[in-house]
Amino acid sequence: MSNHVESTTQAPSLGVTEPRVEASLPRLGMAAPAFEAVTTHGKLRLEDFRGNWLVLFSHPADFTPVCTTEFLAFAAIAPELRERGVELLGLSIDSPTSHIAWVLNIKEKFGIDIPFPIIADSNKEVATLYGMVMPGESKTETSRCVFVIDPVGTMRAMIYYPLTTGRNTDEIVRLIDALQTTDKHGVATPANWKPGEKVIVPPPGTMEEVEARLKAGFECKDWYFCVKSL
Amino acid sequence: MACIGSQGELTESARRMLTALGEPGVAEDVASRTGLPLFRVRGGLREMVEAGLVELKIGIYSSTQRGLDLLTA
Numbered sequence: 001m002s003n004h005v006e007s008t009t010q011a012p013s014l015g016v017t018e019p020r021v022e023a024s025l026p027r028l029g030m031a032a033p034a035f036e037a038v039t040t041h042g043k044l045r046l047e048d049f050r051g052n053w054l055v056l057f058s059h060p061a062d063f064t065p066v067c068t069t070e071f072l073a074f075a076a077i078a079p080e081l082r083e084r085g086v087e088l089l090g091l092s093i094d095s096p097t098s099h100i101a102w103v104l105n106i107k108e109k110f111g112i113d114i115p116f117p118i119i120a121d122s123n124k125e126v127a128t129l130y131g132m133v134m135p136g137e138s139k140t141e142t143s144r145c146v147f148v149i150d151p152v153g154t155m156r157a158m159i160y161y162p163l164t165t166g167r168n169t170d171e172i173v174r175l176i177d178a179l180q181t182t183d184k185h186g187v188a189t190p191a192n193w194k195p196g197e198k199v200i201v202p203p204p205g206t207m208e209e210v211e212a213r214l215k216a217g218f219e220c221k222d223w224y225f226c227v228k229s230l
Numbered sequence: 231m232a233c234i235g236s237q238g239e240l241t242e243s244a245r246r247m248l249t250a251l252g253e254p255g256v257a258e259d260v261a262s263r264t265g266l267p268l269f270r271v272r273g274g275l276r277e278m279v280e281a282g283l284v285e286l287k288i289g290i291y292s293s294t295q296r297g298l299d300l301l302t303a
Contacts, residue, residue, distance in 0.1 A: 041270055042232025048272040087269055117270075 025131040032149045033129045040099050041117035053086040054149040058132040058142035062094045062102035066166045073169040078115050088116035096120040137163050198227040233277045240300050247274050248301045254292035
């Protein structure tokens with residue numbers, strides 16, 4: 001697990017040195033940390049999602065109100081994401097039994113099926129690997145983290161929300177659209193961009209590119225700021 | 231294990247995957263034939279290989295005799 005930094009720590013009361021695994025946060029543009037985890041859909045590995053985009057997200061705890069609204073919202077966008085080749089994978093530091101009971105409760109109380117698997121990360125292994133626990137908020141729960149991993153396993157985006165604040169799932173769909181547009185067309189996307197709107201032509205790196213771009217017919221405010229329609 | 235129930239019986243998804251392996255194939259073939267998500271097929275096939283119900287040779291999955299026996303039981 002390349003993102004682990006293994007060190008030793010002195011146990012003060014016993015005076016013995018024990019191995020300790022410290023997690024560092026995943027980095028954008030680097031390989032997402034590999035894992036194998038028990039989920040509500042059986043044992044899964046990160047590599048099982050290769051070829052698809054993956055939205056790995058954590059929630060603080062089952063049977064809590066904000067998390068329930070989020071699960072309803074994630075279930076609502078699941079078909080849109082599936083159309084875009086994106087799978088969802090939830091996680092919290094709860095048992096498989098708790099996850100199953102909560103999923104059944106959501107079905108009973110709200111009439112909504114939760115179509116995606118949920119990692120039962122009872123030993124915090126994946127949460128530690130991905131830096132999902134924010135000790136300043138809670139030492140026993142994962143914060144509301146979102147990791148967007150592309151089809152070759154590269155970490156492409158990360159979003160963190162505090163325990164108190166439910167996520168905006170429209171933004172997650174928009175983020176996926178923007179990333180996929182970037183990959184397909186080699187462009188960047190401006191603030192608040194939505195599909196169908198003009199995109200940013202990447203800034204030129206050489207004088208030759210500057211001259212070529214001025215002749216290319218882009219819509220430019222200046223040499224460094226050009227947009228185009230797709 | 232997701233492919234075998236508490237009574238030793240095949241789960242519904244395992245039954246579908248084994249049926250789809252009436253003709254050997256890669257995980258993508260099984261996903262296409264069953265309509266199950268590819269990640270779930272990959273995880274399920276791995277568990278069935280570990281349980282001796284499926285074998286994997288050069289990237290191609292096929293049912294073992296044990297898998298076939300359970301499917302027809």
